[in-house]
Amino acid sequence: MRGEAVKLTKMLQGTRTRFVIPVYQRNYDWKREQCKRLFDDLTDVAREERESHFFGSIVSQADGDTKIIIDGQQRITTVYLLLTALLEQIRSGNVPTGGKERLAEFIQDEYLVDRYAKDDSKLKLKLVKGDQAALAKVMNAVDSGNDGLDEDSNVTVNYRYFLDRIAQSGLDAGKIEDAVEKLEVIDIKLESGDDAQLIFESLNSTGLGLSEGDKIRNFMLMNLPLDQQEMCYERYWNVMERNTSYDVSAFIRDYLTMKTRRTPVISQVYSSFRQYAKDFEPLNLMNDMLRFSRYFGRITGTITQSSSVDDGLRRLRLLEMSVINPFLLSLLEYVDDGEMTSTELQEVFHIVEDYLFRRWMCNVATNALNKVFAGLHHEVLRGVTEGSTYCESLKYALLRREGSGRFPDDEEFHHAYNQRNLYEIRHMRFYLYDCLENDDNVERVNVVDMLERGKLSVEHIMPQTLSRQWRQCLGADADDIHNLWLNRMGNLTLTGYNSRYSNSEFSFKRDCEHGFKDSGLKLNRFIADCDSWGEEQIVERNELLWKRFLELWPAIETSYRPVVEERETHALDEDFVFTNRKIAAYTFQGARHVVKTWVDMMQGVLVGLYGIDPVALRAVAFSDKFPSRYFSDSPLEYGFEVGTGIWFDPGW
Structure with missing residues (x-):
């Protein structure tokens, strides 16, 4: 990676120079606030006759004469629109050139257009699809004098803003163009060994506000050749966006939950996806995601069909419990693969509705539902492999749960009905x-x-x-x-x-x-x-x-019992009473540990925590707050050693 301070206009100049905003980037989204700040700065540069004005960094990857913009598309696009507006005002005679001859021709040929290129690639800036169409209309209006611009695009809105500011600035076109020439950027060129994705993440770690879906799109497309980026965006990613009503972050969170049976934290969907994606070839992964995005569209109502399946999904949407989406994704795939009839699917829908509504009616805490539905389909399939029907296995899987995962019986349901x-x-x-x-x-x-x-x-x-x-x-x-x-x-x-x-x-x-x-x-x-x-x-x-x-919402029952009943699993932060329960194993840091007693579990966890961060554990152990009374800096008769100079007494 090499970086140097250069004038932005020097980067724009050159017959074959072309800037391409890759398809994985977000649309152009600078608003009037940013455009006003830029023009105000240029006005100060012109009136104070400054030599330069720093305008941030541009990160690019070379592909011949083409610069693929990794970071900086908002700056480049905004300056391009400003110069386009300046060209239009010169040609319309709305601002004098300040004695600069052939200024309009200079701006067009040096900064905006490659006059030797074909019509479809003559613009020196290529934006993402929707923005590019709006930019082409702006340039066509400048060339022909015809309007017909895309008024819903930020490209058009900001172009019109610059037209007004130029006309009202009191500066001639020559001074404005001179001020633009004073804009200085750090031109960062990536080399063959550089990881574009890691650099992009570092540059955008603060302030840009990329969604988790944005980061995943960049991760999937950034390191592909430019022609493959276009193909994958059109064939896979853009279709996924439409299928999910552009809420790709929510879809991928549910997708990962279904695949891994663990629900990632909302702010960590991208990092969880990167870990998951390591084992898959990118095109195969995108093809699989595309398939499940269609199911997600049906679940959320973005994609509708006239069928009893969609009627059942509509009822489930009314419950507004998206926690069931990972289960539904697996279920729709199961039906699509011919493993279940639509009649059986309707019964499954009714069982799930019954479970969720009874719990709502009885005001049961919802904190267990993520865990219940993350692996529910796989749990039910174990019963199917033993000869049970899907519905009977599903009933057993729900009825066996206790605490905050329970299926309320008629007595509890009736009591809530009479009180709520x-x-x-x-x-x-x-x-x-x-x-x-x-x-x-x-x-x-x-x-x-x-x-x-x-x-x-x-x-x-x-x-x-x-x-x-x-x-x-x-x-x-x-x-x-x-x-x-x-x-x-x-x-x-x-x-x-x-x-x-x-x-x-x-x-x-x-x-x-x-x-x-x-x-x-x-x-x-x-x-x-x-x-x-x-x-x-x-x-x-x-x-x-x-x-x-x-x-x-009837009570359910089933005669199905698994050949070997699975042990119950509960999270420590779950609303579950562990009193009078024996422990068989616990999971810590992704690893399963078999133990005989709760004390064994506590010792394993505390020793593990000490190994991760002994300073933090000592701070807890020797503070004046709970649970410091269980810790000691000297050996205990009935306790165990956690780490150097720390002993723990379970108090039993």
């Missing part, structure tokens, strides 16, 4: 009311869309504020009934006329135009047949809806 405030449930109301109203009916009411657009809302039949008439109707225990039943399922329904009903008495809500008797919603049929609305009716409807809950 089902009015203030935010996003889950879409799923809940869609299921209650539609289930699997062909003639569906689009509950979700109508709730989102405010065409439907959740209505308290007994209102939130009791009027005098309602108190008379409810009787002497009105306040107790109101407090107990207001937000329970028996008193809640859907209507498109919530504001009209307000706190009106029940007979008005039932009999008015568009009242409950006119409602086409199944949820309102019982209400329409009631003569009055009090505790008796609420209790009866509450029980009817509880039976509906059990139909929609």
Whole structure:
């Protein structure tokens, strides 16, 4: 790698000189703020007659006369647009040249265009696909005087900004061009032995804000020859972006979770991917990722088909629990490979819905779900290899879990149903009311869309504020009934006329135009047949809806048991009670250790931590905070030695 200070315009000059922004780079995204700063600096350079102005670094890799820009595309593109705008203002006669003859011709031929090249490559700057089309329109407008620019592109927006600034600056074109010539950069040229990706990461370790997906795209494409970069971007990466609605980072996190059965931290998806990718040939890996990006598109609703599979995925999306995506990726591949019918898949969807909704209803902590779904498909397949069906093995895999991974039984589910405030449930109301109203009916009411657009809302039949008439109707225990039943399922329904009903008495809500008797919603049929609305009716409807809950989210059971039951595994930070449990093994730093007692495990972990960072462990052991009381700097009768001068007493 070689670097030297040069004038940016010297880099632009040369008949065959061409700058190419490779396809793995982000689009041009400098905004008015950065353009204003540049032009303000150039104005100061011109008026103060400075000799130079430092403008950052440009990192490039040579490919003949072509410079492939590794870092610095925002600077080069912005200066190119400024010079293009200056050329247009000179040709339009909006600014004088300051006595510089043939300045327009000089700017065009020296900085902007290779006049000897073919039309499709005459511009000295080649941007990524969308930006290049916008730049070509700008240059065509300068050449022909016609407009028709891409107004949605930052290329066009910044070009127009420079047109205005040049016209209003009070500087002639010669002084502006002179100021541009004073821009000095560090020209860093990569040599054959340099690792472009590592250099790029170092240069962009702060401030640029690349997403994890951006880093992975660069990693996959950067070291390929230029023609292969174009091919791989168009055939693989660009399609993946569309399939994932441009949220590649989220997709790859789920992809890695599915493949490795471990969920990477969001900020470490790139580093996890680099480690995973070592064992694969790049094109094979991209082809596999492309396949799973299509499944991801179906899971997230970006790709839709008219099928029962997509109906099942739509219901799961309403739960807003993306933690299940790695499992669904494996599942869709399994179906695609002909290992499962669509009917079986629907049953799997229902089991997963049942598990997730019951847990939500019972307010079970979600911290175990990452671990549950990361390896669930592989766990289920072990049962399939023993002769079980997929669904029966899935039921066993979910039912065997305890603590925060548990599948709530009917008793816990019923208790939650009778206690939970089902009015203030935010996003889950879409799923809940869609299921209650539609289930699997062909003639569906689009509950979700109508709730989102405010065409439907959740209505308290007994209102939130009791009027005098309602108190008379409810009787002497009105306040107790109101407090107990207001937000329970028996008193809640859907209507498109919530504001009209307000706190009106029940007979008005039932009999008015568009009242409950006119409602086409199944949820309102019982209400329409009631003569009055009090505790008796609420209790009866509450029980009817509880039976509906059990139909929609039934308890599951299975007779399947594995030949050799797998031992339970739990993370230490999981909401799980380890009391009265025996330990068989633990995993530390990716390695599995078989032990006989919890003390063996504690000794192994503490000794391991001491080996990683003895200074940090000593700081914890000899502080005045927990758990320092378990440590000592001298031998203990019942403890064990952790490291030099540190002993630990488990206190048992």
